[in-house]
Amino acid sequence: MKKYLIISLGLILGLSVYTFANAAEMFDLKVPLKGSSIANPDVQRSALPEVYATVSAKSPACREFSITDTRVTVEPTDLQMDGNDYVGGHWSESWTVNYCGYSMDVPVDFIIEKDTTRINVQKGF
Numbered sequence: 001m002k003k004y005l006i007i008s009l010g011l012i013l014g015l016s017v018y019t020f021a022n023a024a025e026m027f028d029l030k031v032p033l034k035g036s037s038i039a040n041p042d043v044q045r046s047a048l049p050e051v052y053a054t055v056s057a058k059s060p061a062c063r064e065f066s067i068t069d070t071r072v073t074v075e076p077t078d079l080q081m082d083g084n085d086y087v088g089g090h091w092s093e094s095w096t097v098n099y100c101g102y103s104m105d106v107p108v109d110f111i112i113e114k115d116t117t118r119i120n121v122q123k124g125f
Contacts, residue, residue, distance in 0.1 A: 027052050028066035035070030037093055039110055040085070043117055047095075050121040051106050055097045057123075062100035069096040073107070086112050 029048060031041040039047070052065045073092045080088035090111040097104050107122040 033067045033070050033095070035067075035096075036072060037070035037095070038072055038076065038091065039093070043110065043119065046117070047108055047110075047119045047121065050119065051095055051097060051108060054106055054121050054123055055099050055104055058104070059099055059102070062102075065097055065099045067095055068098045068103070070094070087114070088112055 027048070029045070031044045031048075033044050037044060048067070051067070055065060056062065071094055073094045076089045076091040078089050079086065079091075090109065092107060092109045094105045095108055097106055109118075109120040109122070111118040111120070
């Protein structure tokens with residue numbers, strides 16, 4: 001039983017690494033992103049899956065995605081800093097996603113409150 005469990009865990013780990021490697025080839029996950037996003041790299045990385053999912057829903061056959069530009073569309077309000085880190089405030093950006101020869105601007109809202117960062121990717125735009 002113990003041997004079966006170890007083999008199963010090894011297979012799951014191996015498949016996870018394989019799946020992540022394939023996803024990294026299909027989805028450009030490098031941060032910081034191109035453009036003028038003011039979100040830090042960790043926040044950018046957190047937003048990428050939802051941004052890519054939004055575009056993928058509009059073009060399900062496409063498997064190649066990358067962010068080609070970012071820009072602030074609504075300047076930060078009530079922005080609070082602790083050193084170089086945002087600890088409060090909200091703003092909006094537009095992220096340009098290149099997918100299978102097409103381009104789409106995806107609106108992304110950032111809301112930072114205390115230790116929580118909410119990322120809202122607008123769908124149906």
